[in-house]
Amino acid sequence: MTPAIPRSLQHKWSRNIKERLIELLLLGFGLVAVFTTVAITAILVFESLGFFEHVSLWDFLTGTVWTPLFADPKYGILPLVSATLTVTAIALAVAIPMGTIIAIYLSEFAPHPLREAIKPALEMIQAVPTIVFGYFALLFVTPLLQATILPNLPGFNMLVAGLVIGVATIPTIASLSEDAMRAVPMNMREGAYAVGANKLRVALTVVMPAAVSGVVAAYVLAAARAIGETMIVAIAAGLNANFSFNPMEGAATLTAYIAQVSIGDLPHGSVGYRSIFAAGLMLLILTLVLNVIGHLLRRRYRNAY
């Protein structure tokens, strides 16, 4: 006869139910992420559909005048897209070369103490609210350029907005690319050294190609940040829609337009109110296209060691 199991140790049916309930609750928390994606897509598409009842899709995609708040509204998205692309291009033209050079320097050249000092600093700078950089752009960089090399620069312009976004994005590219380069196994470098390559050659022909997947991921993330950046452009590039790729002019980006309309008080359900969702959908599509390109690039160059 087996000894009786003490009551406190007996199998409790309530315990199984409790375990099951906890698992379901945690699953629910996990599904919040899925729900968020679905909700973002649903809200943007739903409100945009309402918008396209009033505005033809063709006019929206090909129009070069964006004046939704005027008495005679025109809804051509191209000015906002051109400003977004111009600012992003300037930002990447600054951030990609600088960020990559800094990453290679920190990973392959810098003395150990310098790297240990710079790396946390880069991480801290990524956390600086972008509105602080907006202040810097409008009230420091623009006056500085006006006083020195570009006397005809208007107070609001895409050039400074792009430059400052670029500088603010350097730490992202540098930090992530450096992580990717440091993950390249040491014996690959040693192999190259053994056949007589110097540090620079190792960095450019061995480490860079091996780390390219992570470096491209850093570029894509930086580009997504630049496209979605709102405060720097809203403060420094102005709020007038302007179909122009000239960085010396001011122009509202997709994000700046959304911010501008939100500050004002548009009635819920009006075409103007719905136009910010159409702009948001455009923004999301641009980000999506970028991510797909990044994904393809990474798959094309993926190297496993």
Add this chain to the structure above:
Amino acid sequence: MRIAQPTAVPAVGPQQMQALVAAGRRNQLAFAIIGLACTMFAVLVLLAAFLDLLFDGLPRLSWDFMTSFPSRRAADAGILSAWVGSALVMLVTMLSAVPIGIGAAVYLEEYGGKNWLTDLIEINVTNLAGVPSIVYGLLALGLFVYQFGFGESILTAGLTLALLILPVVIVASREALRAVPGNIREAAYALGATRWQMISGHLLPYSRGGILTGIILGMAEAIGQTAPLIAIGALTFIAFLPPPPLVETAPFISLDWLWAEFTVLPIQMFNWVSRPDRAFQANAAAAGIILLAMCLLMNALAIYIRYQVRKKIKW
């Protein structure tokens, strides 16, 4: 892999070889100098941004600035409603993002097997990290403000930022959970613990350092967010405080503040920056100093905790 075509190697004499090595050395030195210059340039520009803010704003920082409402006269204006608003929004964000974030991480690491459901959640977490922040504002405007009827309130703002920082909290918590070795789990099971007892009694306490780091980083990101809160219609001029959370009559706790209109530090700063008046721009700089200080302090704290955890725990 491409295979390099064999090329004819020209005969190289010792002199040419030396010249080649010397040229390589020069290039290497040149790159090291360029690299150092780029690093210093980036650091200096960012330093200039901070110093500019400090010079402009420091003279305006005072006790009165912290305890005054915004005003039409720049010299009387302060950030009382802004920092109270920021604090309350952060409270809502923390109370919602922390349980959801940790819960999702625990599910993905400990419960979810390799199936389509966990894959779906993982893909979504990764993608959400890349969605522009203002899009979260549009989501909240459509969903919280109008569908759920929360209005342009502290509750809406807190929930919006919670969704925004959820990927940060989830990713950090998962890493912390993954760092706990498997034999801790097995030891708990061997003593008869259920899965949840193992998680709540062992995994979560042992990984709390890493989880805390993730939470603080997420909060530091949330406090500087301006765009999503502008999109949900946060006001820029608030000359009153939300209703107090403690009241004199039973039940002594009031949640009325959740429904109050609000402003936050970065929005107050944005409002002041966009005015042409130099005196208001000085106010913006002063508000920026407070904001920046809070952000950097939270980050420094997170880095410190991460360092301590790494130093102390030896499995």
